[in-house]
Amino acid sequence: MSVNRSDRYDLIVVGSGFAGCMTALNFLETSQNARKHVRVALVEAGKNGERCGASRWTGAFLRLDRDLNFDPGWIREMTDVSDGQADLEYCKKLAKEARATAEYLQDHGVRFIRHAEENVLLEFETDQHFVMPEGGGWAMVQVLMEHLHRFDNCEVHWQTEARKLLRDPRGRVNGVTVRRSNGLLEDLYAPDVMLSCGGFEGNQEMLARHVGPTTDQLSLIAPGLRYNRGQGLKMALDVGCDTAGSFDGMHLELADARTSKPNAAIYGHSYGIVVDEQCERFYDEGKRQLFATFEGIAVELWRGHHNNKGFFITDATIMERFRPGWVYESTDREPFQADTIRELAMTLGVDPVQLHRTISEFNAACNDKPFDPMQLDGKATSGLRINKSNWATPLDNPPYYAFPVTAQLVFTFGGIKVNTDSQVLAPDGAPIPGLWATGELTGLYYNGNPPLTSVLRCLTFGRLAGTLLAQKTASH
Numbered sequence: 001m002s003v004n005r006s007d008r009y010d011l012i013v014v015g016s017g018f019a020g021c022m023t024a025l026n027f028l029e030t031s032q033n034a035r036k037h038v039r040v041a042l043v044e045a046g047k048n049g050e051r052c053g054a055s056r057w058t059g060a061f062l063r064l065d066r067d068l069n070f071d072p073g074w075i076r077e078m079t080d081v082s083d084g085q086a087d088l089e090y091c092k093k094l095a096k097e098a099r100a101t102a103e104y105l106q107d108h109g110v111r112f113i114r115h116a117e118e119n120v121l122l123e124f125e126t127d128q129h130f131v132m133p134e135g136g137g138w139a140m141v142q143v144l145m146e147h148l149h150r151f152d153n154c155e156v157h158w159q160t161e162a163r164k165l166l167r168d169p170r171g172r173v174n175g176v177t178v179r180r181s182n183g184l185l186e187d188l189y190a191p192d193v194m195l196s197c198g199g200f201e202g203n204q205e206m207l208a209r210h211v212g213p214t215t216d217q218l219s220l221i222a223p224g225l226r227y228n229r230g231q232g233l234k235m236a237l238d239v240g241c242d243t244a245g246s247f248d249g250m251h252l253e254l255a256d257a258r259t260s261k262p263n264a265a266i267y268g269h270s271y272g273i274v275v276d277e278q279c280e281r282f283y284d285e286g287k288r289q290l291f292a293t294f295e296g297i298a299v300e301l302w303r304g305h306h307n308n309k310g311f312f313i314t315d316a317t318i319m320e321r322f323r324p325g326w327v328y329e330s331t332d333r334e335p336f337q338a339d340t341i342r343e344l345a346m347t348l349g350v351d352p353v354q355l356h357r358t359i360s361e362f363n364a365a366c367n368d369k370p371f372d373p374m375q376l377d378g379k380a381t382s383g384l385r386i387n388k389s390n391w392a393t394p395l396d397n398p399p400y401y402a403f404p405v406t407a408q409l410v411f412t413f414g415g416i417k418v419n420t421d422s423q424v425l426a427p428d429g430a431p432i433p434g435l436w437a438t439g440e441l442t443g444l445y446y447n448g449n450p451p452l453t454s455v456l457r458c459l460t461f462g463r464l465a466g467t468l469l470a471q472k473t474a475s476h
């Protein structure tokens with residue numbers, strides 16, 4: 001490498017979310033330890049200081065117990081949900097390495113909150129725990145960026161969009177064409193290029209093409225997602241990559257339909273009911289635990305011809321138990337409240353007779369088993385068109401509460417196929433020389449997303465790939 005040329009680097013990383021920051025930082029740290037002088041370009045479409053992408057908006061719930069051990073049940077969940085399609089080698093590597101990732105972050109100044117969940121039955125084998133960084137994903141990215149800024153051999157190219165991969169005559173990826181904010185193109189060169197630039201949530205054309213009709217009904221759960229336009233996937237497809245994950249799949253969540261606040265998720269469906277604008281229930285809210293159903297109910301509200309408009313409804317018994325708490329507190333709006341179901345319906349602007357009928361029928365169909373939110377309690381309805389399998393408590397203790405909800409897009413599933421070293425693979429299984437990918441733009445989930453693992457995988461495979469790339473560079 002000619003180190004004198006300003007457009008030459010040892011590594012180009014595209015995207016400055018968890019995956020990109022972890023790749024760049026681990027590459028720099030490992031190289032420094034090996035006393036190898038390197039130059040890194042971190043190419044980012046967003047502006048300096050802007051909350052671009054997903055990582056800067058997520059609360060970053062992590063599927064870890066209080067000792068930062070990864071949920072041992074996740075691999076089985078991945079196998080079941082994906083009907084055996086998930087890449088189990090990748091899953092096993094995440095399970096093995098997640099704790100080291102969390103420890104690495106702690107060592108770098110990220111503070112983790114250990115959350116002991118007392119009200120909601122988690123499907124994790126973490127003794128009712130999960131973990132989140134203090135200050136959420138925004139704080140975690142800032143910590144990583146602070147460490148990156150200590151390296152004067154790391155150049156962050158803000159407002160610079162990667163457009164195309166460059167290759168040498170034999171097909172080895174050796175750089176990226178970028179588009180600067182003045183609209184002009186420039187070529188940057190490096191023997192290795194890491195794509196960490198997110199999914200295609202921000203690209204209506206790709207959503208419609210891959211996921212299908214009515215994707216335009218979905219709003220993004222956070223504004224930073226508009227930057228994730230699938231360019232990484234397009235660039236890799238152009239040089240012949242294979243794909244993985246369900247291309248018609250996405251992680252959606254129910255969010256408060258009244259607010260423009262990002263990430264205003266309403267998680268409470270398991271312990272109440274959700275109706276569409278015709279006041280009909282459309283999903284078994286208690287089929288399984290909250291985190292095993294929060295995506296499915298949102299997908300059904302959007303995809304199941306309900307106009308993506310619904311209402312989560314509950315009564316004082318449930319509301320008093322769960323507030324304050326993360327289940328109903330992500331929104332900045334108070335729920336609608338009324339002393340009768342008819343009044344509630346009038347406030348919501350739905351048919352009072354129909355809402356009353358739905359709730360009366362639901363109440364009459366609940367069995368007499370005791371309610372226990374910490375178990376799949378078998379407190380179910382029978383005889384309804386759609387029954388509720390657990391936690392079916394009659395809504396009979398006023399006041400009654402309702403949140404208007406709509407499904408919002410959190411992330412897409414379809415992406416680039418990689419091996420466990422984060423090398424991008426061609427359809428014949430051979431790595432594409434010089435091309436790497438980490439984070440959400442690598443395909444993993446099929447049919448659904450056993451959650452609280454997306455952040456962990458972005459961080460973990462970023463960490464491992466950064467280290468591996470530095471070792472490879474040092475050996476040359």
Ligand SMILES: Cc1cc2nc3c(=O)[nH]c(=O)nc-3n(C[C@H](O)[C@H](O)[C@H](O)COP(=O)(O)OP(=O)(O)OC[C@H]3O[C@@H](n4cnc5c(N)ncnc54)[C@H](O)[C@@H]3O)c2cc1C
Nearest residue numbers: 015017018019045053054055061162198227439440454455
């Ligand atoms: C509101 C919200 C809540 C979530 N909650 C959780 C949770 O609790 N737990 C969990 O595990 N997961 C959660 N997720 C998912 C998780 O946050 C993401 O999967 C993860 O942060 C993705 O990280 P990433 O580094 O792959 O991508 P991103 O963080 O999206 O970073 C990609 C970066 O690439 C940039 N970029 C895009 N295209 C280009 C280009 N062509 N050139 C240059 N730069 C480009 C973008 O601007 C962006 O900065 C949530 C997501 C959201 C939005």
